[in-house]
Amino acid sequence: QVHLVESGGGSVQAGGSLTLSCTASGYTYNTYSMAWFRQAPGKEREGVAGIDSSGITSYADSVRGRFTISRDVNKNTLYLQMNSLKPEDTGMYYCAAALESADHATTWYVFALEKFTYDYWGQGIQVTVSA
Secondary structure (H helix, E strand, C coil): CCEEEEECCEEEECCCCEEEEEEEECCCHHHEEEEEEEECCCCCCEEEEEECCCCCEEECCCCECCEEEEEECCCCEEEEEECCCCHHHCEEEEEEEEECCCCHHHHHHHHCCCHHHCCEECCCEEEEEEC
8 A cells, every 4th residue: 555645844935945755655665756746726736846766857847946856765755845935836735656667768757747647646735835
């Protein structure tokens, strides 16, 4: 049973920083790609950043240069360091995981920030950025 639990959310003023964590259990962590998604009220869930088992990363244009995704295989933990936060970064942030397929090397980067790529999801954690 794959289980993902997010932590580290909260409220911060614009320009501030937060670090989200996602602790994973129930599977062989280093064979999975991981990602962070977010959903603002009334909007679709969107991909923010992804990382595969080799450490290749992908970022949405809206966060590139401000957010950094990383993973600690020994701790089975995924991180999202968020700097220079803006009010438009407000939303529920979700951790997601997907077992890497045989054609991962040729497909993952193209679909790294698409919801359909991921099979397992955390319950989400709120991030609120005030102006």
